[in-house]
Amino acid sequence: MNHKAKPKGSLVAALDIGSHKIACFIGRTVDESGGVEILGVGYQASKGIKGGTVVDLSAAEATIRQTVNTAENMALDAMKGYPLRDVVINIPGVHAKSHLLSADIQIHGHEITDNDVRRALSKAQDQVLSPDYELIHTIPVDFKIDGHEGIRDPRGMVGKSLEVGIHMVTADLGPLENFAEGIERSHLDVDSLCVSSYAAGLSVLAEDEMDLGCTVIDMGAGVTSIAVFQGGHMIYSDHVPIGGWHVTNDIAKIMTCSTADAERIKTLYGSAIVSGNDDNELIDIPQIGAVDKHNANNVPRSQLIAVIQPRLEEILDMVRARLEENGFFGIGRRVVLTGGASQMQNIMELTEHVLDKRVSQGRPIRLYSLPDAVSGPAFATTAGLLVYLTQRQDEMPAEIMASVTPGTLWERVKYWWKENW
Ligand SMILES: Nc1ncnc2c1ncn2[C@@H]1O[C@H](COP(=O)(O)OP(=O)(O)OP(=O)(O)O)[C@@H](O)[C@H]1O
Ligand SMILES: [Mg+2]
Structure with missing residues (x-):
């Protein structure tokens, strides 16, 4: 199909409303084929969003506003004092x-x-x-x-x-209207909408992968979104309503620590698979309510991994079941894992084992001048929203x-x- 491009020099903006972070990218088209150069970025820990759904409108609105402000300030010169108006937003897989x-x-x-x-x-x-x-x-x-x-x-x-x-x-429609309300209250207009996993695929997949058949798994905090590509198109999308947040929550519950400590311990010492040395490595787990720091609980790393692994296996088993039930498991031999939760150590190996496919990690590859801080897998969806807006208008x-x-x-x-x- 022929993709109608925006004229060179058009300002474009994306707002990715996630359960863990809200991110905004502002860019400018640099050619007629939809290439985008990034001018400003902003991101904040998400508030008022849980599992891809708005649970507190004013908290969500305040975070959206701050995030957009940060991106606008960075893109100030290019925007010539005009505030941001039109944005493309993500639709979480759950909806x-x-x-x-x-x-x-x-x-x-x-x-x-x-x-x-x-x-x-x-x-x-x-x-x-x-x-x-x-x-x-x-x-x-x-x-x-x-x-x-x-x-x-x-x-x-x-x-x-x-x-x-x-x-x-x-x-x-219901959840969508709440999203739209949060955005309109921040004085923005929704220009177009794109399913999170589709955006993720558009930003991380090489043309060949999209062509030959590939499944993208965007593992976020509250949702794991799935998109299957073949012949250059997204041919199926689905989701599992579990993500990295559930892993953190399991750690907090089982290890009796705060969710903030669980999150830190997960990212620092977590792994999807136990390896030889993990019994000997001890981790300090601060106990909830303990005033005395020396009161930390020393547990072997293997015990932490024993909490993480079953949850990740559950997510991947569910992904496999969704694909099998709907007849898309056989499409292609490749899986690209992306999203913040795909940064867990050894998760590629676990995914290869559960899905029996070749697995790699995806990060945004299609934008110019993307700052390092936002070039990782957690920003795959945010980046892909701009790719969608500039290259896939004829699918709107x-x-x-x-x-x-x-x-x-x-x-x-x-x-x-x-x-x-
Ligand atoms: N190094 C790491 N190891 C493991 N997990 C990580 C790491 N860094 C971030 N995460 C997890 O990634 C998740 C956030 O991912 P992401 O930013 O893609 O979510 P989101 O887009 O805000 O959420 P969603 O798409 O589910 O609404 C969190 O659960 C966080 O704990
Ligand atoms: Mg996300």
Whole structure:
């Protein structure tokens, strides 16, 4: 498909609302093919968000505001004093659902155009419209002309009928409205939305991986999001409602320490697999409520890992089950693990063992001038939101709708948003 690019020099901004951190990237497009240079970044520990859901609107709003301010200050010169307005935001996997359908249209023997494809997509969109959820992505994944399969791009070809296989992603309206409210209160407009795992995949996968078949697992704090890619498209998305936060919580409960200490101990000494020396290495675990520092509890590192490993195995077993149940486990031999919780020592080995695939860690590769502090796997989704915004506009339902409905483009987009928000 032909991706409509933003003009060179456009300012673009992303807001990634996670359960652990909220992050904002401001960038500028540097070419017509969607390359983005980063001008400003901000991130803060998340407040008011749990498991991908807003639980305290004013706390979330305050954190969003501070995060955006930091990014704006860094990008001050390029923004010429104008405050940030439009942002692309993430939809956590817990609120999203994949729908796989197809749509047929009659071509009557003429050459297939962009508009025919959009007509088919728009027809499919009508099938999923519902008052309970919002359509987020409409991705054409395969084409058939007069029943012949395996057509990658039908444009320019002739035939009587065109069938398009489509992957659509919807998001539950309630949680989405709370997200939108938090953002609007911060004086920002939601320009577009992208499922977290899709964004993660767009920023960490090489073209070949997207093409040949690859599963991306974005292990965050409250949610582990999954996206399966093949033929250059996301063909399925799913999630498991458990992440790094649950590991920390297990440590705090079982080792009777505060969650802050559990978090620190996890990142410093944690591992997904026990190794030979772990019985001999002792870790100080400050006991909850203990005033005396000497009252720390010395436990072998192996005991800490014995708390961590089963939880991570549970997450990965659930990921495998979701993929198997839905028929996507067999797609590709590769898994790319990303997200903050993918930084756990030895997690690649554990994932290889549970999923029986080749596993590597993914970090954002598609943006220019990304500061080191935000170039790790925890920022894969944030970075990918900008890639989505600049390179995948033709998968946005509003754009598709706009191109087949009369009126000026701006009127149609406005109409669509008004109807749907
Ligand atoms: N070095 C590390 N080892 C293990 N876990 C880590 C490490 N660094 C961060 N984490 C974990 O990563 C998680 C945060 O990841 P991330 O920033 O991707 O989450 P998020 O995007 O805010 O959350 P979500 O996507 O689930 O809403 C936390 O649970 C944190 O404990
Ligand atoms: Mg996340």
